[in-house]
Amino acid sequence: MKLSARNSLKGKIVEVIPGIVTAKVKLDIGGGNVISAVITVDSIDELGLKVGDTAYAIIKSTEVMIGLEDE
Numbered sequence: 001m002k003l004s005a006r007n008s009l010k011g012k013i014v015e016v017i018p019g020i021v022t023a024k025v026k027l028d029i030g031g032g033n034v035i036s037a038v039i040t041v042d043s044i045d046e047l048g049l050k051v052g053d054t055a056y057a058i059i060k061s062t063e064v065m066i067g068l069e070d071e
Contacts, residue, residue, distance in 0.1 A: 010054065012028050025039060027055060029057065035057045
């Protein structure tokens with residue numbers, strides 16, 4: 001797999017929540033961390049994604065936000 005994105009996180013799919021047009025995919029990337037992505041249901045079908053599969057979260061963004069919890 002060759003991509004222009006430099007940030008990829010390998011993990012295991014732990015949940016796929018399908019909707020009508022989009023689906024949420026949850027990827028366990030280890031250390032108690034789970035990352036979620038919303039992609040089309042067509043993409044789920046075309047890639048054949050299912051719980052237990054090893055997959056990558058590919059992150060390409062020009063913006064990163066930082067937040068703090070209220071104290």
